[in-house]
Amino acid sequence: MEVLNESALLNVSQNHATRKDFLSIIKAGIASVDAYTLVRKILNYDGAKVHVGNSIWHRKGRVFVLGAGKVAHHMASACVDEIEDCTGVVLCPVSGSHGNVKFLRCEHPLAGENNLKNTETLIDILRSASQDDLVLFMISGGASAMLAAPLDGLSIDEKNAIVRKLMLSGADIKELNTVRKHLSRIKGGKAALLTQARILGLVLSDVPEGSVSDIGSGPTAPDWTKKEDAIDIMKRYGIWENLKGNTKKIIESAEETPKFDNPCFRTVRNYIIGDCTKMAQACAQRAEELGYEVHILTTALDAEARESGKLFAEILNQTYIKSQRRLFVAAGETTVNVRGNGRGGRNLEVVMGFLKKLNVKDGVILAFATDGKDGTTPWAGAFGDANTIACANKNALSINDFLSANNSMEFFEKTGDFITVNDTRTNVGDLIIFGYR
Structure with a gap:
């Protein structure tokens, strides 16, 4: 720097x-x-096995690099430099590519149309991956806004309005991300529900003393919050009572985020590689x-x-x-x-x-x-x-x-x-x- x-x-x-x-x-x-350096330190590939921390994956199929966040493109670049034939997309502040991994530009801190389109591209890749494949999922601060897949029936404008009001009211990052998880189809561990592949998550934390579930709204981690927690936060900041009746129904009727005992997490490992x-x-x-x-x-x-x-x-x-x-x-x-x-x-x-x-x-x-x-x-x-x-x-x-x-x-x-x-x-x-x- x-x-x-x-x-x-x-x-x-x-x-x-x-x-x-x-x-x-x-x-x-x-x-x-430094995001790039931290990934290079923890990730190793010898041509047959992928090592991340204490996890070893004996390669059978493809390696996908996916992710989102302000520095996800630096993290992805480190993956490409270690595993040359990996492919995928990351949602980040810039457009471009490194090797076969594309950088898809997204808006922050409020999601725009690019975020919606690019998140669907990422979801399609997750769904296409088989149990023989490996997904290296890069997460850094900013992922909460860049991964934009609102609950069915909830518009991006409605979701953004809620997030904007929380920000202006002084909500902290954990409160913001709790609400975001329960307004989304991919956050709060739901990314793990979308694929049969093994997931190794590399996480650069911007949440003080945060767990993996807090960072980037935890797309690959079991969620310790409940729908009621998100509703309580919106009530605390005077937002819930001003929502349309239909919006309330969508949130109240949404499926709960996956918890620690969900089978989807049996083949998921997450590593916090750096923090404050x-x-x-x-x-x-x-x-x-x-x-x-x-x-x-x-x-x-x-x-x-x-x-x-x-x-x-x-x-x-x-x-x-x-x-x-x-x-x-x-x-x-x-x-x-x-x-x-x-x-x-x-x-x-x-x-x-x-x-x-x-x-x-x-x-x-x-x-x-x-x-x-x-x-x-x-x-x-x-x-x-x-x-x-x-x-x-x-x-x-x-x-x-x-x-x-x-x-x-x-x-x-x-x-x-x-x-x-x-x-x-x-x-x-x-x-x-x-x-x-």
Whole structure:
């Protein structure tokens, strides 16, 4: 991963060295969860047997590579480079191919017509695979939106409306995916019902402390949620009572998702190959090499964004010791309750919350979306420190006003502290580091 505006971010009057260290630390974290590299490490083919973790498949038939997610194409490319004659399709943000595996472009975070068409293509391949075949199923964050096969009778617009309202209401990723499973014909383990082939699922997790069932809405995993759970979540956020009567009936009458005792899972194995815990540990290792005392606060962050930022600033303020190097690491995924009409992202709001409470001039925060796109912005995240505060004061930028409008993008556009990157080749949630030197 390359930080495209690194020189501008380091052209500051204060905290230059800390910012430089922090960029080195996040690069180490991102490299540790590179999707292509992780698949190459776990997948091995010797011409007769496919090895994935402790699973061995003695080849009898075809090898299909299927999947969905923001980095599914990188994962699929690793499969092709290991097993040259594999074939299949993955649903991802780009169009193209690698070997005989096609990349089918899909929309995110809300499904479009391409998603519907491409998901049916994937379903057709699943149904065509025999018991002698192997399906390598790639799953990463974004799969929930890209795999679009609504319940019979439920339109994509109706499904999207429910998901959009949950997002705007601040529902967390587990709540979102619980509802998605019970609105779908492929999520919540239903992909395993569609094929006779053996499935080996390779999963890059973007869900803090999530099980395979949580990630990408678990198309190949037994589902631990029930239809009633999804309905309760919709009721909690004031959505259920506003649905059409027919929509309610479709959801209520849908077949339950397959559970752990379903026979379809006898020939399915799933492996989580990377997550934010692995990334946080790599960040800690790099920070220690740079002389920092490191504290990993959490790898299951799921609080409101700006409130998280305030808490992080209070931690820094209360633990500050001059002339020491100290770093705090938090990973997971915050939420935002959208009230305004501005553009912004979770990580930008974390930084703004931090700036509201920061009273240590040496204190620095970097909040980063590991997929390289924070919210509705084209950026990955932002720095926040005394330089940011000085620029805001000089230009009469009110943090409170920008937060009230959920307009964090314009704030950082004016301060210049946003971070722009090229392809990160991963998606494991959010990474937040803060501290001083």
